[in-house]
Amino acid sequence: MKAAIVSKTNARWEVKDVPNPEPGPNQVLIRIRASGLCYTDVHITKGHIPTQFPRTLGHEPVGEIAALGSGVTTRRVGDRVGVPWVQASCGRCEWCLRGQPMFCGEQVATGIGLPGSHAEFMVAWAPATVLLPEGLSYEQAAPIFCAGYTVYSGFRLAEPKPADRVAVVGVGGLGHLGVQYAKATGHHTIAVTHSKDKEAQLRELGADEVVPDGTGLKRAGGADVILATGNSFAAVTDCIQALRPDGRVVVMGVEGGQSLSVPTSLLWVRGRILGSSQNDPEHLFEALQLSALGKVKVVAETYRLDEIGRAYERVEQGKVRYRAVVVP
Numbered sequence: 001m002k003a004a005i006v007s008k009t010n011a012r013w014e015v016k017d018v019p020n021p022e023p024g025p026n027q028v029l030i031r032i033r034a035s036g037l038c039y040t041d042v043h044i045t046k047g048h049i050p051t052q053f054p055r056t057l058g059h060e061p062v063g064e065i066a067a068l069g070s071g072v073t074t075r076r077v078g079d080r081v082g083v084p085w086v087q088a089s090c091g092r093c094e095w096c097l098r099g100q101p102m103f104c105g106e107q108v109a110t111g112i113g114l115p116g117s118h119a120e121f122m123v124a125w126a127p128a129t130v131l132l133p134e135g136l137s138y139e140q141a142a143p144i145f146c147a148g149y150t151v152y153s154g155f156r157l158a159e160p161k162p163a164d165r166v167a168v169v170g171v172g173g174l175g176h177l178g179v180q181y182a183k184a185t186g187h188h189t190i191a192v193t194h195s196k197d198k199e200a201q202l203r204e205l206g207a208d209e210v211v212p213d214g215t216g217l218k219r220a221g222g223a224d225v226i227l228a229t230g231n232s233f234a235a236v237t238d239c240i241q242a243l244r245p246d247g248r249v250v251v252m253g254v255e256g257g258q259s260l261s262v263p264t265s266l267l268w269v270r271g272r273i274l275g276s277s278q279n280d281p282e283h284l285f286e287a288l289q290l291s292a293l294g295k296v297k298v299v300a301e302t303y304r305l306d307e308i309g310r311a312y313e314r315v316e317q318g319k320v321r322y323r324a325v326v327v328p
Contacts (some may be wrong), residue, residue, distance in 0.1 A: 002328070003119030004308045007054045009047040013118075013309045018056075019114065021123045023069035028126045030081065034138035035117040036060025036300075037324040038146050039173065042316045044111070051112050058326075059085050059110040061117030061124070062141045072126045079133040080290075082145045085109050085278055087128035101277060118308060120328045130284060133292035135271060143173070143298045143323045146278075150181060151178045151229055152290075153283040154250040154276035158225045167192055167223035169239050170230015170253055171202060176299055176322040178227045179318075180205050181287070184295040187225075192217055192239055205297075214238035222247075227317070229253050233260045237267045243271045250274045267304050 002061055003018050023029045035058045043049050044057055062082040065075055075081070084295040088108040089101035096104050108115055112288040114123060132141050151174040160166060165192040166182035168175045175191070182189040183206030192214075193199075199210045211217050213235070225250045230236075233255045240249060240263050251260065262273065278284070290296045300323040303311040307326075314320045 001120040002305060003056045003115075004058070004305065005054050005056060006045055006253045009053065009102050010045065011053070013045075013312050015306050015308060018119075021121055023123050025070045026072060026126050027069040027123050028065045028072060028075055028081075028129060030061065030063045030122050030124055030129075031066040032061055032120060032122055032328050033063040034142040035062075035326045035328075036142040036146060037118070037303075037311050037315055037326055039315060040146070041111075041312070045312075049112070054121050055111070056115040056119050057111045058116030058118035058122075059112075060142045060145045060147070060163055061110065061122055062138045062145065063122075065129070066121065066165060068203070069126070075126050075129060079129075080138075081129040082132060082141055083110050083122075083124045083128055083136065084130065084145050084149060084284060085277060087114065087125045118305070118326055120305070130288070133288055134291040139300065139325050139327065140291055140298050141288065142325050143300060144291055145284070146213065147174050147323060148177050148287045148291070148296070148298070149278045149284045150174060150252055150276075150288040151227065152181050153279040154252045154274070155225070155227060156225075156283050156286075157274055157279055158248040158250050159277045160225050161183070162186065164224035165221060165244070166225045166227065167239065168227045168229060169235050170228065170232060171195070171198060172230060173320070174229035174252060175227070176202070176205060177296060178229050178298040179205050181290065182206070182227070183208075184290050190220055190223060192216060192235070201299075208253040214241045217242035224248070226250065227252065231255050233258050234299070237261045237263060239323055240271065241265050243269050245269045247271045248274055250276050252276055298323055305326075
């Protein structure tokens, strides 16, 4: 089969012929139909997230089950499935026993503990696979398994109330989905971005208002929930001034090497700052359902597997709007 190989830290991505993988006990073989290319792939390539090279990356996989390993009873050949970031855990630590394997120190991550999805085939643990809703295309489903899951999970962690106002700070690959999730669940939605060229599209995606910064957000009435989905902590700090009483800021984006500064105004409104990545599996289920119902649409650029080098460069340089999807 063909697979994208990263030979070492900071190496160029190359498509090579490699042996077809075989599923072991309790595993399945997935014929990849679409694989989202996430900025986390850039962090891994640059060595910001430890792993061993050479490696095939990719952690937004969807496709059809092509073969079953021994002992698999809950999946069938031909099932349409995707796989999230955490595939397995030790099952013995405190966090596994609490039903929170995302905190396990020995978790097996897609593209880290096992070869990833930028390939024609991928092996995954059967219990980690998630059946796709009928009618949801592979290209739309793939980014939900990281970007969509992450931002919707953070949104749910904030426990938004029906009348809450939701602001999305950093309207990129995660943020454009955050705008849609907030609107699809009935909230007044404000997009915060300096990019004037995004304004019309963001309104089409559901933003009731588009403002450039924290001052603009405050003038617009502020926010009960701020979804910080971008890579600028300065923008998050700026927008905290517009947090309403008992408001929540959910940090999901990362600015490499920088720390978040918290203004004193957080005290006066009894605000909270929450960190979030991917939480309850129910959140992934709900995010997929919203896409299947047509209430949320991933805006993506599509590339063939043999074009993945160019796709990676565009993601690395921040030129992709808003997600990149690779189709073998």
